[in-house]
Amino acid sequence: MTLRCLFVDFDSFFASVEQHDDPRLRGRPVAVVAVPSDTTCCLAASQEAKRLGIKTGTGVREARERCPDIALVLARPWRYVEMHHAFMAAIGDCIPTEKAASIDEVPCTLIGRERQRDNAIAIARRIKQRLCDVGIGPDMSCSIGIGPNRFLAKTASDMNKPDGLTVIEQANLPHALHGLALRDLCGIGASMEQRLLSAGIDSVERLCATRREHLRTAWGSVEGERFWMQLRGFEVPERIREHPASVGHSHVLGPELRNFDGMRTVLFKLLAKAAMRLRQGDMLASGLSLRIRFVGREQRFERDLGFAPLDDTPSLLGMLARMLDTLDRARAVGRWHEKRHPPLSVAVTLVALSPATRLSGELMPTRARHRRLSRLLDEINRKHGNYALYFGGMHIAVEKDAAPMRIPFQHVPDTRLEGDRADRRHPIKPASSPAAEITDPLYLQRENQFKVLAENHHRRQQQNRSGAKPAYRPAGARPSNTVESIQRPGENLSLF
Numbered sequence: 001m002t003l004r005c006l007f008v009d010f011d012s013f014f015a016s017v018e019q020h021d022d023p024r025l026r027g028r029p030v031a032v033v034a035v036p037s038d039t040t041c042c043l044a045a046s047q048e049a050k051r052l053g054i055k056t057g058t059g060v061r062e063a064r065e066r067c068p069d070i071a072l073v074l075a076r077p078w079r080y081v082e083m084h085h086a087f088m089a090a091i092g093d094c095i096p097t098e099k100a101a102s103i104d105e106v107p108c109t110l111i112g113r114e115r116q117r118d119n120a121i122a123i124a125r126r127i128k129q130r131l132c133d134v135g136i137g138p139d140m141s142c143s144i145g146i147g148p149n150r151f152l153a154k155t156a157s158d159m160n161k162p163d164g165l166t167v168i169e170q171a172n173l174p175h176a177l178h179g180l181a182l183r184d185l186c187g188i189g190a191s192m193e194q195r196l197l198s199a200g201i202d203s204v205e206r207l208c209a210t211r212r213e214h215l216r217t218a219w220g221s222v223e224g225e226r227f228w229m230q231l232r233g234f235e236v237p238e239r240i241r242e243h244p245a246s247v248g249h250s251h252v253l254g255p256e257l258r259n260f261d262g263m264r265t266v267l268f269k270l271l272a273k274a275a276m277r278l279r280q281g282d283m284l285a286s287g288l289s290l291r292i293r294f295v296g297r298e299q300r301f302e303r304d305l306g307f308a309p310l311d312d313t314p315s316l317l318g319m320l321a322r323m324l325d326t327l328d329r330a331r332a333v334g335r336w337h338e339k340r341h342p343p344l345s346v347a348v349t350l351v352a353l354s355p356a357t358r359l360s361g362e363l364m365p366t367r368a369r370h371r372r373l374s375r376l377l378d379e380i381n382r383k384h385g386n387y388a389l390y391f392g393g394m395h396i397a398v399e400k401d402a403a404p405m406r407i408p409f410q411h412v413p414d415t416r417l418e419g420d421r422a423d424r425r426h427p428i429k430p431a432s433s434p435a436a437e438i439t440d441p442l443y444l445q446r447e448n449q450f451k452v453l454a455e456n457h458h459r460r461q462q463q464n465r466s467g468a469k470p471a472y473r474p475a476g477a478r479p480s481n482t483v484e485s486i487q488r489p490g491e492n493l494s495l496f
């Protein structure tokens, strides 16, 4: 009776959806990409591609070298969200589901007799059968892990892919984990692995044997103790966040928008979108963070601004415009050569969030007007579709459909797929359709992970070309509470 969680994880989810929708892709190495370019990286790889060493984060050029006949398919986020809801319903027919852990991962709580090994395994088999019955499987397989807590169930789901079913019981601990690498455990990334190595913990076996207080020291926080408990099968309550820490968007600029004005208009659109989500979540922001990366240049343009809590779009756009003035001046005096180092990617984030209920009222009439205007704008756009009404500063970005949440269909860069694109069976939804904008937090979460991957890939490529060492980049983006831009340690803003 030690089994408390059953964790469903779909195998190569995005690539499997593509193979599910297009029978011609089945059995073939497939990689899903965000843009048709050799300089980007794969968002997902099918099982066949994985066997050739191609995985999430592998550069497209490298993927082509490893497998010249790989099918490169453009990502269709709305379709993945649609499939997510379909499999959630199918799993829900077998066992009550919890909130999805990600777009392709679902934890389910086992209660009463379900906690017995045979019953839990029977539920897992029922889920797999149900997925086949509703037409999701067997092209889209899932691996199921069953364990004493969610962490171990998730770990188990990764141990036998694809189409696996793995049970870790209390009695199997810790030996069942000894064959894993540190990075196989959820919560241990590259930097955490380094910290553990420098603390003398170089294997999962050693990690399991380390004392609780030592893990706390190694982690530098109570998270180390949580990890210690999870490894031993304790169910640790999830940390509840009152509200998200930040709301933001980033975008890699299309070639036609890689100039100051293009970048500005995209940033306006991204910030307006973030402000809308802020209001939807009944939150206020007290900080704005801006990041711009340039072609052929390691140094980023970074600005952080702090201010009294607010949520209206005009005030935020005004502040963003002033932050960009610095860059405009650098351009005017020749410290930044727009053509030599055009902007490549932009990111804008609203930080230091608090619940909107904490705002007692607006004293300044302009600010009160701005709030009313923003709410009216939201109402009109909710009714008539996004961008039915918008601020003039973002016109070019809206017109060019830059920074869309939904990645539009384009030509698949593999010539063998030209002319008979799989996406015809799933035509583009009209721009006015509410589904045209993917605001599903699970997809956005995954999208952000991919952006980090793509950016890292791009940086690695640049380093390889120039032979340069990576520059120090401080993590996080905490704004000050002053109303001025601040320079953070480690930054070199001299060029701007």
Ligand SMILES: [Mg+2]
Binding pocket: 009, 010, 011, 012, 013, 104, 105
């Ligand atoms: Mg998965």
